[in-house]
Amino acid sequence: MKLISCYFIAFLILHTYIVFPTQSKLLKQSNSITQFLYAHNIVRARHGLRPLTWSTKLTNYAKWYANQRRGDCALIHSTGPYGENIFWGSGNNWTPNQAVNAWSSQEAYYNYKANSCLPNKDCWHYTQVVWRSSKQVGCAKIKCLSGDTFVVCEYNPHGNTIGQRPY
Numbered sequence: 001m002k003l004i005s006c007y008f009i010a011f012l013i014l015h016t017y018i019v020f021p022t023q024s025k026l027l028k029q030s031n032s033i034t035q036f037l038y039a040h041n042i043v044r045a046r047h048g049l050r051p052l053t054w055s056t057k058l059t060n061y062a063k064w065y066a067n068q069r070r071g072d073c074a075l076i077h078s079t080g081p082y083g084e085n086i087f088w089g090s091g092n093n094w095t096p097n098q099a100v101n102a103w104s105s106q107e108a109y110y111n112y113k114a115n116s117c118l119p120n121k122d123c124w125h126y127t128q129v130v131w132r133s134s135k136q137v138g139c140a141k142i143k144c145l146s147g148d149t150f151v152v153c154e155y156n157p158h159g160n161t162i163g164q165r166p167y
Helices: 002-016 024-045 056-068 098-108 124-129
Strands: 084-090 138-141 147-157
Touching: 024 098, 024 124, 024 138, 056 138, 056 147, 084 098, 084 124, 098 124, 098 138, 124 147
Parallel strands: none
Antiparallel strands: 084 147, 138 147
16 A cells, blocks of 8 residues: 555656746746645545646636735635635745645544534635545735735635535
8 A cells, every 4th residue: 555655646746747948937837836736636645536737727817816915915715716725824935835735734623524624623725625526726826015925726626515525
């Protein structure tokens, strides 16, 4: 089982690696995409779920919405047509991996048997990350006018459907 897990993780690393021309901006973008995909897909792999793929359409929506929050960095959802996770961090040194890990850490508050969060805890960001039917993700990370970090990831199809389990 451990050998299979190691091969699956190696597959994820190769699957999420995207090659761009060596221009500085494109390399930074590629690195960001790789970090977002890897962080999501390592969590999904623990539950035997297929890896998410990157979507330019979702990324464009995430960028559009993140720019709406640039002035206030408020944790307000877009109410758009996709599943969505949002993250705020003080300062501008937050990585895509740290944002996804913040959502994934909510696994500790998810009760699979009851298909709910523990009392007074939030776990819905985690369940969106591992929602079985979600196939694509697109994310954006911006620096707010305050200097803080705002991250948004969009998922298609959306998860967190009432009455359904994530996996």
